Amino acid sequence: MELTLNEKRLLVVLGTMGSADAAVLAEKMDTRREAVVQYANLAGDRGLVDVEKHVARRYVPTEEGRAYMGKGLPERQVLESFEESIPMRDLQGHPLAKIAIGWMRKKGWIAITGGVVTKTGKTAPGPDEAAFARLAESGEIADGEIADGEGVADLAKRGLVEEEETVAYTVSITARGRELLSQGLDLREEAGTLTREQILSGEWKSLPLRRYDVTKLPKRAYPGKTHPYQRIIDEMRRILFDMGFEEMSGGIVQSSFWNFDALFQPQDHPAREMQDTFFLGERRPLPKGYERVRDMHEHGGETSSTGWGGTWSAEKAEQCVLRTHTTGLSIQHLTQHPNPPVKAFCIGRVYRREAIDPTHLAEFEQLEGIVMDEDVNLRHLLGFLKEFYAKMGFEKVRFRPGYFPYTEPSVEPEVYVDGLGWVELGGSGIFRQEVTEPLGIEHPVLAWGLGISRVAMLRLGLRDLRHLYRSDIEWIRETPVYGGRR
Numbered sequence: 050m051e052l053t054l055n056e057k058r059l060l061v062v063l064g065t066m067g068s069a070d071a072a073v074l075a076e077k078m079d080t081r082r083e084a085v086v087q088y089a090n091l092a093g094d095r096g097l098v099d100v101e102k103h104v105a106r107r108y109v110p111t112e113e114g115r116a117y118m119g120k121g122l123p124e125r126q127v128l129e130s131f132e133e134s135i136p137m138r139d140l141q142g143h144p145l146a147k148i149a150i151g152w153m154r155k156k157g158w159i160a161i162t163g164g165v166v167t168k169t170g171k172t173a174p175g176p177d178e179a180a181f182a183r184l185a186e187s188g189e190i191a192d193g194e195i196a197d198g199e200g201v202a203d204l205a206k207r208g209l210v211e212e213e214e215t216v217a218y219t220v221s222i223t224a225r226g227r228e229l230l231s232q233g234l235d236l237r238e239e240a241g242t243l244t245r246e247q248i249l250s251g252e253w254k255s256l257p258l259r260r261y262d263v264t265k266l267p268k269r270a271y272p273g274k275t276h277p278y279q280r281i282i283d284e285m286r287r288i289l290f291d292m293g294f295e296e297m298s299g300g301i302v303q304s305s306f307w308n309f310d311a312l313f314q315p316q317d318h319p320a321r322e323m324q325d326t327f328f329l330g331e332r333r334p335l336p337k338g339y340e341r342v343r344d345m346h347e348h349g350g351e352t353s354s355t356g357w358g359g360t361w362s363a364e365k366a367e368q369c370v371l372r373t374h375t376t377g378l379s380i381q382h383l384t385q386h387p388n389p390p391v392k393a394f395c396i397g398r399v400y401r402r403e404a405i406d407p408t409h410l411a412e413f414e415q416l417e418g419i420v421m422d423e424d425v426n427l428r429h430l431l432g433f434l435k436e437f438y439a440k441m442g443f444e445k446v447r448f449r450p451g452y453f454p455y456t457e458p459s460v461e462p463e464v465y466v467d468g469l470g471w472v473e474l475g476g477s478g479i480f481r482q483e484v485t486e487p488l489g490i491e492h493p494v495l496a497w498g499l500g501i502s503r504v505a506m507l508r509l510g511l512r513d514l515r516h517l518y519r520s521d522i523e524w525i526r527e528t529p530v531y532g533g534r535r
């Protein structure tokens with residue numbers, strides 16, 4: 050039988066004490082109680098000691114309970130604050146009146162007539178006060194210490210005391226343990242690592258070596274790592290860089306002009322409500338040349354379009370919003386970079402007034418992309434989307450016709466997910482002339498906006514979108530760095 054040095058040391062201590070509480074043993078062995086319990090369990094498996102576990106319950110005061118300590122329960126304190134009787138109105142001035150009056154009545158200590166509170170004379174302390182006094186004296190009440198326990202239960206119900214569980218261990222040496230001890234134990238320190246000298250000199254052969262159980266799993270280590278969702282976002286950025294896109298960025302607060310008007314979303318049309326919006330009090334001045342956008346809305350500007358008709362309001366366009374999509378960034382980027390070719394993307398958070406459920410949140414991320422060049426067409430758009438999804442691990446992609454006020458044609462890409470079927474992942478299309486013409490963009494623009502939290506959810510095998518935003522450390526630890534790949 051190969052004992053660890055710690056088990057041997059435990060046996061030596063128990064040799065003189067016979068039996069002792071683990072906490073006492075810990076002190077004697079200059080270690081923690083948990084360590085002693087661990088050694089004792091090892092030695093217990095070998096039949097050298099007995100380990101007995103005792104669970105004890107005790108009651109300790111809560112924060113509120115501590116506040117009354119030494120002064121008595123609130124009803125007692127208030128009762129003693131007046132002589133025979135007192136007007137209710139005066140009594141209510143006592144800081145504890147709110148709690149105390151109900152209890153004084155319930156206990157039959159007072160009668161209230163005509164707005165006057167009078168003592169009944171039956172104000173002897175009950176079992177709860179006895180228990181409370183006991184508590185004040187020793188700071189705790191051990192289980193079974195108070196004969197009927199009733200008073201303690203009352204205090205617990207009122208939230209003045211709470212139950213606490215303590216676990217104690219008694220370790221005793223067995224006859225077998227004694228026998229082994231009498232044979233003498235090698236108490237030399239075990240060698241965990243060998244030095245060069247010990248190896249060269251051959252001294253290692255006579256050293257007591259620490260035994261290792263090579264079948265035991267080591268304790269798991271959790272190194273710091275990037276959040277699974279952030280990792281997927283990083284992966285998407287890398288894919289787009291690989292595909293030759295540059296990154297664009299912009300603020301979360303946008304004027305309605307860039308979020309809606311520049312995208313030919315009518316001001317008084319349900320389409321504007323289509324994305325239920327968080328409007329802000331702030332206003333932003335309109336950019337130079339906004340009149341061309343206004344004219345387009347009102348009558349189609351210089352194109353053959355008829356526009357939306359009606360009067361376009363500059364005031365409405367100045368109103369700021371939390372961006373409802375990242376398409377407003379795309380159009381600003383194009384306005385600043387009107388010369389082809391332009392290939393740009395951004396990944397950013399957007400905001401909508403959604404009712405929150407497992408697949409809808411009021412904030413989520415979109416991946417926005419644009420390609421502007423001479424003669425690009427729908428086939429290029431479908432090709433870009435297909436390639437992006439393929440690189441993300443979604444092999445089967447299909448496109449359905451869709452509608453957006455700013456694109457024509459509009460298509461909604463869907464990917465096939467085993468077990469779920471076809472999942473819609475966003476919108477795309479080619480910007481309408483009504484969008485590009487007023488801003489001086491002369492070549493076709495392919496555009497898309499994809500909901501990426503959904504993609505991440507599918508990749509990570511989650512059923513609830515909210516999980517992506519929770520600080521669930523267990524989940525983050527257990528999600529493998531290269532996992533989640535379909």
Ligand code: PHE
Binds near residue numbers: 476499
């Ligand atoms: N902005 C659209 C949305 O929020 C997506 C989209 C982007 C559609 C670009 C067409 C072109 O869903």
